[in-house]
Amino acid sequence: MSVVTPNTSTFLKVFQNTSDNVGGLILLEDTIESSSQNLLNHMYSYWLPTTSKQHRNIWFLNFNNTINEYKQLSKKYNQCNFVVIDFYSDPFGWNQPHTITQGATSLLSNNLVQVPMIFKSSQHDSNSIVNMIQNVFNAVPAKLKESPILLINSISTLVLKNGLSDTCSLIRTLINYNFNSATTAATNEDKDKKKSIKGNKMETGIDGSLNRKKQDKTFTNIFAILHTDLHEMDITVSKELQYISSVSIQVTELSPKLKYSESLPHPYESTITLITKKRSGRVVRNVEYYYINSNGKVEFDSAESLESQIQEAEVDPTENLSFNLKLSEEEKLAKNNVVLPYRHQGNDQTLIIEDPDEEDFDDEDPDDDLDI
Amino acid sequence: MDVFSHLNWYSGNVSEDGEPEKSIPSGKLILVSDTLESDGSFLIHYFLQSIFKSTSNSNSSGGNSSNRGGACLLGLNQSLFNYFNVGRKLGYNLTTENGKGNFTFINGLSTPYQWIKEQRVQQLEEQGIDEEPPLDSISQGFSPFPVIQLTSDKLNNNNSSSNSNSSELVDILKKIYQEFIDDHMKRMAKDPKSKTLFIIDSLNILSSYYSKNKSGSYMDIINFLQYFHTFVQDNSKTCSLVILFHSDCDEDTKFYNMLKYEADLTISISGLKSGYSKDIDGQIGFIEKDENNLTFKKINPIHYQALDNTIRFFHLGSRIQ
DSSP, rough: OOOOOOOGHHHHHHHHTTTTOOEEEEEEEESTOOOOOHHHEEEEEHHHHOOOOOEEEEEEEEEEOHHHHHHHHHHHTTOOEEEEEOSOOOSTTTTTTSSSSHHHHHHHHHSSSSSSEEEOOOOSSSHHHHHHHHHHHHHGGGGGSSSEEEEEETEEEHHHHOHHHHHHHHHHHHHHOOOHHHHHHHHHHEEEEHHHTTSSSSOOTTTOOOTTOOOSSSSSEEEEHHHHHHHHTTHHHHHHHHOSSEEEEEEEEOOOOHHSSSOOOOOOOEEEEEEEEEETTTTEEEEEEEEEOSSEEEEEEEEEHHHHHHHHOOOTTTTSOOOOOOOOOHHHHHHHHOOOSSSGGGOOOOOOOOOOOOOOOOOTTTTTTOOO | OOOOHHOEEEHHHEEESSEEEEOOOSOOOOEEEOOOOSSSEEEEEHHHHHHHHHHHHHHHHSSSOOOOEEEEESSSSSOOOHHHHHHHHOOOOHHHHHHHHHEEEEOOOOEEEEEHHHHHHHHHHHOOOOOOOOOOOOHHOOOOOOOOEEHHHHHHHHHOOOOTOOOHHHHHHHHHHHHHHHHHHHHHHHHTOOEEEEEEOOSSSGGGGGOOOOOOOHHHHHHHHHHHHHHHTTTTTTTEEEEEEEEESSSSSSSHHHHHHOSSSSEEOOOTTTTOOOSOOEEEEEEEOOTTOOEEEEEEEEEEEOOOOOOOEEEEEOOOO
8 A cells, every 4th residue: 555655745845945846826725614724734843943954934924813823833833933924913003103114123123032023014005015024024134034935824815905916916026026135225225115116127927938037036935825715706816826826735625435435544634636837837736635643743645545545445346255246258258249239230330320301390280181 | 511511611610519610711702603593692691691600609709719700792783671681581680790890881772862862952952942851761771870882972073083094984993992991901900810701792783884995894893803802812811702793694604704714713503404493493513723723623513492591502412302
């Protein structure tokens, strides 16, 4: 029985920082019924501990969770440090005096001491988000700026607040923007926001096109979580974001066949469908299932391995009977030689009788023979 | 068997009768959703009853147990008269509880004649009469104790603190938030160990206020709940929030789903799938957000029957007569 080991799970491969990684948007879709939280927790266990081999710098754009949950997350992994830009706690600006922007210096004094680093903002439009990230980038120590992943939790809130096209533009900006070069440009041009944005030429062409400039993108990946049950009336949201993503991961409920099956090798929680766009342009679709093992860790099985397991489990029903249902060689030969009716001339042709001359339509008036 | 035993909501102490003390968990945002065919307001009366009972028990046992608390109820669905009468049937008196500081009521509905008060004053001025005798107590509205009024003439004039971005809805939400926090502070000032349960009954009507938000009034309400959730978690030992929401009022379930994502516990009250039953009024389902890993987990549903003075709860299929 072949079981996929964790190293070859497609889901985990997506997040490994290899040369295969195309960069760009990784979209994770889930619902309340089939939540992606277990998978996220699994990824946090790889990324967050500073001792982990797969440690990554994670920048959270928080729209959905209380700050307490991030503090707990940091505590769980030994007070590890990461950046949280918090748009959740103060959406109306009630908690602070009316300031439009927070300069880098005020961010520095307030927030660099605590772990994790939390920066608050009340402005939720796309421009403010980008400016906020820029300010935070300028303020934060270099260690946290090494190949960071931007995790947007969740992008559903952005789509609901700002609209789909605005959110897509924001994602494209975040994918391509070089926040690093903007700092040097800013010091030269007197911190003028508009000029620093123009100073970064953004290439959004297809990978592999001839005139593509090699850009130093700040964020290795944008990892966005979309709750599809918040956009049930509007399927274009999910489709559009899948379209611009490099990897699209959908967590859905198990098919009824699996859900009620009694012969599963593991108690699967949900189905994961991954659509990966390779650098060559090829699009690959993988289906996996995950379950939580006895240690509380997440394990994956691919759909192909499951099919082979189920096939192996199919037993020949003619065995182990007290009477004989099998055919002998002679009987098999005789069976093959039987000429079935309607299979004329033994050529296995199905005979269709159709006479084009014979028409059903009668021009005569059927009431003609009435004698009234 | 009741909701407390099913969800294991106990404070850990034992009351005088030798039974474990029931306690609504603090630091949580609890969403109670109901439908037209199975009304959920019984749960609010049930929670109030449990709070007043456990507070009076802990007061009489010498103040050793830490289960003292109160409730602050925002009535957007029913008037105080209704809660008062139900309370009388269930065995608590809202006036005395208010006197003890255990109950505060914020009236979200308007009082009788409030909307024509200004016109009446104008009319009297034109006629040359300065003052008229005050309305009788029934016309003024039922208020056996001082009640905070949410909508008032003063609200429209008091725009000094709001900037151009706020709208009627945001102003109302800010006032609600402020009132709740003030009530919590007052209770904490008297007794730092007491717990406050904020109750909003119900959330649907708030969406009909004018909102300048281009995504609709629901986004404003969600933003408002975010403030609350943060406050409740920051003060996680001393307050919780219960929201009643009718899930069948909207064409799509977007807002309901957003609330479910926001809530720490969703209690959904629905009718029986098999139709009407004389002995069972409906089914209560639970979705709980695990504290440690933030996953959603479903707890087994239970059946309930709302009788005149009590509510009976049954495990599925155990209602045997």
